[in-house]
Amino acid sequence: MRIASYWLACVAAFPSLCLAAGSCERLVATASPDAPPYAWRDPADPRKLIGASVDVLASAAAQLGVKIDVLYAGRRSQALEEVRSGRMDILADAVLTEADLEHLDYVHPALAFNDYLVWSRQGSTIPYTTLADLPGHRGVMSAKARPTPAFAAFAAEHLTLQPAENLTHTLESLAQGKADYAVAPRYAGAAAVAALGLDGRVVASEVAVDRPGIYLAIAQDSACNDGWLRGQLAKKMTELAASGGIQPILQRNAERWKQQQQAMSGAVKP
Incomplete structure (x- = not known):
């Protein structure tokens, strides 16, 4: 539910404070399920996605006080369609294309360059x-x-x-x-x-x-897409780019994926 009852109560009591914090308390994101180290299905819970893009988005959402779920929505084309339609709010590993500019608002700068x-x-x-x-x-x-x-x-x-x-x-x-x-x-x-x-x-x-850029992209039809959210996410991406903080996140998730692959390979050996 995009706007909860306590949010309405907050607006009534402290309008300037609450409106400054945006109008969304929960975001639903997705990504390609086979794009490590950026995103892939969680072997422990295949309904969810894990990876560097997910970590960055989760960290940003936590700082903004917004709950986020990053869920598996099918193969890449299906995930993209879920966000294009507005049924999901954010694509966590979007590649910038002219066609998708009609449906998605890309957050700049890029999360990373692949x-x-x-x-x-x-x-x-x-x-x-x-x-x-x-x-x-x-x-x-x-x-x-x-x-x-x-x-x-x-x-x-x-x-x-x-x-x-x-x-x-x-x-x-x-x-x-x-x-x-x-x-x-x-x-x-x-x-x-x-x-x-x-x-x-x-x-x-x-x-x-x-070196294609990997972006966070917000559905134009998302009920959560407003200037506050776009601005706050852009601020977080700018801070991340300035600090060089994406490299250790990518390396950590690449190692995480490698270990999972090695574990699965060992599990199927006779």
């Missing part, structure tokens, strides 16, 4: 320093990746970049010699390499080929 790196087998002879080095080589990238439109256009025109089912299959294809290089995120890629036992076999370049 560095996509070029990964290759140890000892590879690919002399990668820029994107111009990749044409003519066989590449692979997860079909679930969310690159910027500029990189997607460049890849479609100049690169031989085959889609893999997910990040795990992307890195396994590279390790097995089915591709010369892979394009994969920095943190999720490193965690997946460790979880798959590929340390020392697969390595990453430090030069990012793409």
